[in-house]
Amino acid sequence: MTDNQRLWLAIALCLAYCAWVGFIIVSHYARQRERRHVTTGAFIVAYASQTGTAKQLAEYQAELLESDRPVKVIALNDLAIDTLRKANDALFVVSTYGDGEPPDNGRRFYRALQQHNKQHNTALLQSLSYRVIALGDSQYPAFCAFGELLDVALQQSGATAIAELEKIDRAQSQPLPGDASQSAESSFKASTWRVTEQQQLNSADGRELFMVTLDADQALPAWQAGDILDIQPHNANTAIAEWLNKHELNPDTVIAVEGTPTPLKLVLHTRQLTDLAGAGNKEQQILKMPLLPLRSYSIASVPEEGQLKLIVRKQYHPDGTPGIGSGWLTTYAGSEEPFCANVKDNPLCHIAQLDVPLVLIGAGSGLAGIRAQLAKRYYANSDADIWIIYGEQSPQLDNVIPAAIEAWQTGFAGLKIQQAYSRGEPGQYVQDVMVAAADELQNIIARGAHIYVCGSHQGMGQAVHQTLTDILGEDALMQLIDEQRYHRDTY
Ligand SMILES: Cc1cc2nc3c(=O)[nH]c(=O)nc-3n(C[C@H](O)[C@H](O)[C@H](O)COP(=O)(O)OP(=O)(O)OC[C@H]3O[C@@H](n4cnc5c(N)ncnc54)[C@H](O)[C@@H]3O)c2cc1C
Ligand SMILES: Cc1cc2nc3c(=O)[nH]c(=O)nc-3n(C[C@H](O)[C@H](O)[C@H](O)COP(=O)(O)O)c2cc1C
Structure with missing residues (x-):
C-alpha cells in the first residue's frame, strides 16, 4: 500500500469512527428524550380497592393501554394531586366499601381532592381528561357510590370526563373484563383443589361453623395472612341428578364444552340449575346456563402449615337448602371431586x-x-x-x-x-x-x-x-x- 493509500484509509477509518460515536450520542439523547416523555406523559391508571378486584381490573386495563403508550398503575392514595395536575390522561378504577365509602387506599386522596375543591376554586386539574370505572354491588343501597363521588370531585376540580361513569355490578356475577378466573368453563383449571376435612367447630344446629381443609392438586401457591380464596362452587350431585331426571336427560351424554367432550353430569357441576325453556336444542340451552357465582373466603392458615384452611359458616336458604358456597365447602365437597379456586392477594390486610x-x-x-x-x-x-x-x-x-x-x-x-x-x-x-x-x-x-x-x-x-x-x-x-x-x- 502506498503512503497516499494509507493516508486515505486512515481518514476513512477516522470518519467511520466519528460517525459511530455521533450515532451513539444521538441515540443516547433520543432515548433520554423518550424517557422524559414517558415520565411526563404517562397515562395514569389509579385504583382504590379494598379486596383487590379493582386493582386487578386496573392492571388489566393498563396492559391494554400499554401497547399504545407508557402507563403508570398506582393506588389512589399514592397519587399526589400535583402529579395529577401535570398529567393529561387518567383512568380511575375504584370500588365502594363500607356504606358507600372509599376503600381504605383511596380515602386520603379523596379527602385531599375535596379539601382542595373547597379551598380553591381554580380549575386545578383543567388539563386532565379522565374516565372512572366503578365497581360495586347493587345489593348495597349506595351502589357504586364512591365512583360517583370521585367523578363529581374530579369534575369540580376542572378535569374533563371523556366518557360517562361506567358501573360494574358484582351482584350480576358477570366476569370482569380480563379476569381469566371467571371468564369460562376452563376458568380455574390451573388451580384445582379438593376438600380433605370438614371439622365442625361448634355444636349449634342451623348456624354450624366449620374449619375446612383444602389440598391443592398442584404445588401450594404462595399466600400471606390476610389473603382471600375465591372459589367456584359446585352443585350437589343429588341436585344435578334430580335436574337431569326432570329434564329427561342422560347424565353420561357427552357434549362439547369449548371443544372438549364432557358428560352432562360434569357440565352441570358449575351451572345454575334453572329450568330449560320449552322446545329447542337442550344441549345448546345447557351451554348458555350461567355459571354458579364465585364466593370469597378469608384464608385461615399460612403456607407453613402445608394446607389451606378456611373457617366457614354454613348458611341456609329459606327452603332449608344450604348456601351455594358454604353448602359446597361444608357439606357436598369431598376429596373425590376437585373444584377450582384462586388465591387473591389482599394487601390491605397484610x-x-x-x-x-x-x-x-x-x-x-x-x-x-x-x-x-x-x-x-x-x-x-x-x-x-x-x-x-x-x-x-x-x-x-x-x-x-x-x-x-x-x-x-x-x-x-x-x-x-x-x-x-x-x-x-x-x-x-x-x-x-x-x-x-x-x-x-x-x-x-x-x-x-x-x-x-x-x-x-x-x-x-x-x-x-x-x-x-x-x-x-x-x-x-x-x-x-x-x-x-x-x-x-x-x-
Ligand atoms: C372478602 C370476603 C371474605 C369472606 N370470608 C368469609 C369467611 O372467612 N367465612 C365465611 O363463612 N364467609 C366469608 N365470606 C362470605 C362468603 O363469601 C359467602 O357470602 C357466604 O358463605 C354465603 O354464601 P353462600 O353462597 O353460602 O350463600 P348464598 O347461597 O349466597 O345465600 C346467602 C344468604 O342469603 C340468603 N338468601 C339467599 N337466597 C335467598 C332468597 N331467595 N330469599 C331470602 N334469602 C335468601 C340466605 O339466608 C343465605 O343465608 C366472605 C365474603 C367476602 C366478600
Ligand atoms: C364490607 C363491604 C361493603 C361494601 N359496600 C358497598 C357499597 O356500599 N356499595 C357498593 O356498590 N358496593 C359495596 N360493596 C361491594 C364491593 O364494592 C364490590 O364487591 C367490589 O367488587 C369490591 O372490589 P375490591 O375487591 O376492589 O374492593 C361492599 C363490599 C364489602 C365486602
Whole structure:
C-alpha cells in the first residue's frame, strides 16, 4: 500500500469512527428524550380497592393501554394531586366499601381532592381528561357510590370526563373484563383443589361453623395472612341428578364444552340449575346456563402449615337448602371431586411488622382471619403482644377457639383472649369488651399496635368501627388507616 493509500484509509477509518460515536450520542439523547416523555406523559391508571378486584381490573386495563403508550398503575392514595395536575390522561378504577365509602387506599386522596375543591376554586386539574370505572354491588343501597363521588370531585376540580361513569355490578356475577378466573368453563383449571376435612367447630344446629381443609392438586401457591380464596362452587350431585331426571336427560351424554367432550353430569357441576325453556336444542340451552357465582373466603392458615384452611359458616336458604358456597365447602365437597379456586392477594390486610402488638377483633367466621394472623406470628417466633377479642352467640354451643387455635395458645407469652357471648351472662358483643377496655386499647395503640378486624361487616365490622371512632376519635382512626395500621377484612 502506498503512503497516499494509507493516508486515505486512515481518514476513512477516522470518519467511520466519528460517525459511530455521533450515532451513539444521538441515540443516547433520543432515548433520554423518550424517557422524559414517558415520565411526563404517562397515562395514569389509579385504583382504590379494598379486596383487590379493582386493582386487578386496573392492571388489566393498563396492559391494554400499554401497547399504545407508557402507563403508570398506582393506588389512589399514592397519587399526589400535583402529579395529577401535570398529567393529561387518567383512568380511575375504584370500588365502594363500607356504606358507600372509599376503600381504605383511596380515602386520603379523596379527602385531599375535596379539601382542595373547597379551598380553591381554580380549575386545578383543567388539563386532565379522565374516565372512572366503578365497581360495586347493587345489593348495597349506595351502589357504586364512591365512583360517583370521585367523578363529581374530579369534575369540580376542572378535569374533563371523556366518557360517562361506567358501573360494574358484582351482584350480576358477570366476569370482569380480563379476569381469566371467571371468564369460562376452563376458568380455574390451573388451580384445582379438593376438600380433605370438614371439622365442625361448634355444636349449634342451623348456624354450624366449620374449619375446612383444602389440598391443592398442584404445588401450594404462595399466600400471606390476610389473603382471600375465591372459589367456584359446585352443585350437589343429588341436585344435578334430580335436574337431569326432570329434564329427561342422560347424565353420561357427552357434549362439547369449548371443544372438549364432557358428560352432562360434569357440565352441570358449575351451572345454575334453572329450568330449560320449552322446545329447542337442550344441549345448546345447557351451554348458555350461567355459571354458579364465585364466593370469597378469608384464608385461615399460612403456607407453613402445608394446607389451606378456611373457617366457614354454613348458611341456609329459606327452603332449608344450604348456601351455594358454604353448602359446597361444608357439606357436598369431598376429596373425590376437585373444584377450582384462586388465591387473591389482599394487601390491605397484610401485616408485615412482627415486632409490634396486634389487636385481633372478630366474630363468627371472622375467626378465619384471626387464625391466619396468629399463625403468621407463631411461625415467625414473634413475641410481641397479641390481644384477641372474639364474639359468638353462646358460651355452651360456640366455644370454638380451642379447636381452632389450641396448639398455639401456649406458644405466646403475651397472648390475651377475651370472648364476648351475645347470649352469655352477661350478654356482650365485641364492642362492649372494647368499651370496657378503652384505656387499654388506647395504650396498646400508642405502643404502635396494628388493629385487624375480621367477620361480617353489618353485624360486627360497623359496630367495631364506630366504637374505635368513639374511643380514639375520628382523626386518630383516619390516621391509623393512612398509616395502614387498621386492617379491615369485613364482608
Ligand atoms: C372478602 C370476603 C371474605 C369472606 N370470608 C368469609 C369467611 O372467612 N367465612 C365465611 O363463612 N364467609 C366469608 N365470606 C362470605 C362468603 O363469601 C359467602 O357470602 C357466604 O358463605 C354465603 O354464601 P353462600 O353462597 O353460602 O350463600 P348464598 O347461597 O349466597 O345465600 C346467602 C344468604 O342469603 C340468603 N338468601 C339467599 N337466597 C335467598 C332468597 N331467595 N330469599 C331470602 N334469602 C335468601 C340466605 O339466608 C343465605 O343465608 C366472605 C365474603 C367476602 C366478600
Ligand atoms: C364490607 C363491604 C361493603 C361494601 N359496600 C358497598 C357499597 O356500599 N356499595 C357498593 O356498590 N358496593 C359495596 N360493596 C361491594 C364491593 O364494592 C364490590 O364487591 C367490589 O367488587 C369490591 O372490589 P375490591 O375487591 O376492589 O374492593 C361492599 C363490599 C364489602 C365486602
